[in-house]
Amino acid sequence: MKYPLHVIIRKKISSILNGFLSLFSSKKNQQTTVNKDEIKNILIIRPNYRIGNLLFLTPLINELNKQIPDAKIDIIVGMKLAGKILEPLPNVDQVIDIPRKLLLHPLELFRYIKQTRKKNYDITLNISGGSTSSQIVSALVKSKAKASFYSDKLWADFTHVQERGEKAYKHMGLETLEFLRFFNIPIPTLQPNLDIKLTENELNLADNDLQTLLQENNIAKDRKIITIFRNARFDKKISDAWWSEWIDKVSELDNNITFIDILSPDIPEKLNDKVLAYGNRDLRVLGAFFQKCNLYVSADTGPMHLAVAAQAKVLAFFNKTSVEVYGALGEENKTIDIENLSIDDVAKITKDFL
Structure with a gap:
């Protein structure tokens, strides 16, 4: 993926700043694991504003619920909508x-400091490694243990640090499972999936909307329903002209399909x-809506991972x-590289997969 110039500059400045601060950090007496039986309160730090990156926390959250069922989890994120996605999970x-830009909002930063320092955690997990925002947050919270994987850009005082080593899974959506190593918990051998654990009420609301x-x-009830989401970041986005022609081609192969365009x-x-339109600011109900349709289709984008986490049937177009x-997780889902197709x-693949 090709980043715009302003993103490249911001990442470079952040990297230089972290590298400079790391020269003054203390790395003495760092440990590698905690006793999971002593853990009751966990803080996960992931100050990111991308839906997909937040959904990538669900495999870790759900596995911690299995392994340490009495532990409660707080999560620090970089977007307001995330609370609606993650907070209903049983152990959150x-x-x-x-x-989003912590140091540019001093009043918000002060509010955040007051809120987070009211609570003492048994362990804090810094998901984002050398991220400046993550390390600022890690430095401010009260926690007996503060854990992070090693980065040469680390400057905050983490009590527990491990080398990443070889990952159990290549998919980014399962990378957070590596943090189980800090608890001496084995990483699952059966590949987990993203899962926001939709409620019956959310599914009913979505079905009523549909x-x-x-x-x-x-629209007749026997028609098959495909939802599409056309947006994506930077050069991952597929043109409207392509989507329009694809809909025509799929319709030629099967004229019993209704397409719903997801608005944002x-x-x-x-x-x-030729398409219907639907949108919902409640991302959990939106995910449930994806599940109620026969197929969800999009490029590589956050709502695609939301559809996966909502247990919808997903077909992803990558370029x-x-x-x-980064493809759609789950054996029942499919991701294809359309660059040379x-x-x-692509229309035939869609029709056959549907």
């Missing part, structure tokens, strides 16, 4: 959001008159990023 106590949308547009702040209008590292080829 609260989700705290911080400003049925209402179909009834209002006089970045996509306020539907693609054309820049690695299928192995014709739209006819």
Whole structure:
């Protein structure tokens, strides 16, 4: 994936700053593991504003619930909507959001410091390694143990540090499972999936939305439903012209399909008159809506991982990023690299997969 110049500059400045601060950090008496039987309160730090990166926390959260069922988890994130995605998980106590650019919002930073320092944690997990924001947060919280994987950009005083070593899974969505090593908990040999554990009420709300949308547009109940999400970051985005032609080609192969275009702040209008439109600011209900449809289709983007975490059937179209590292998790889902495929080829794959 190709980043814009301003993102490259920001990453470079952050890297230089962290490298400078790491020269003054203390790395004495660092340990590698804690006794999981003594852990009751866990803090996970992931100040990121991307939906996919937050959903990638769910394998770790769900595995900790299995292995340390009495422990409660707080999560510090970088987006307000994340609370609605993660907070309903059974072992999550609260989700705290911080400003995206922490040092540029001093009043918000002060509010955050007051909120987080009210609680003492048994262990804090720094998911983002050498990230400046993550280390600022790690330095401010009260915690008996503070754990991070090693980075030459670490400057905060972590009590527990490990070398990453070889990962159990190549997919980024399962990378957080590596933090189980700090608890001496084996990483699952059966590949887990993303899972936000939708409630029956959320599924019912989504089903009602879907049925209402179909009834209002006089769509027969026996038609197959494909939801599409057209947005993606930077050069991962697929053009509207491509999507329009793909819909035509799929419809030629199977004329019993209705397409629903998912709207968002970045996509306020539907693609054309051949599709229906739906949107929901409650991301959990949106995920449930994906599950209620026959198929969810998009490029490599956060809502694709939301669909996976909602246990929807997913077909992902990749053109820049690695299928192995970022593709749709789950044996029932499919990810294809469309870079060298014709739209006819992709349409046939879609029809066969549906």
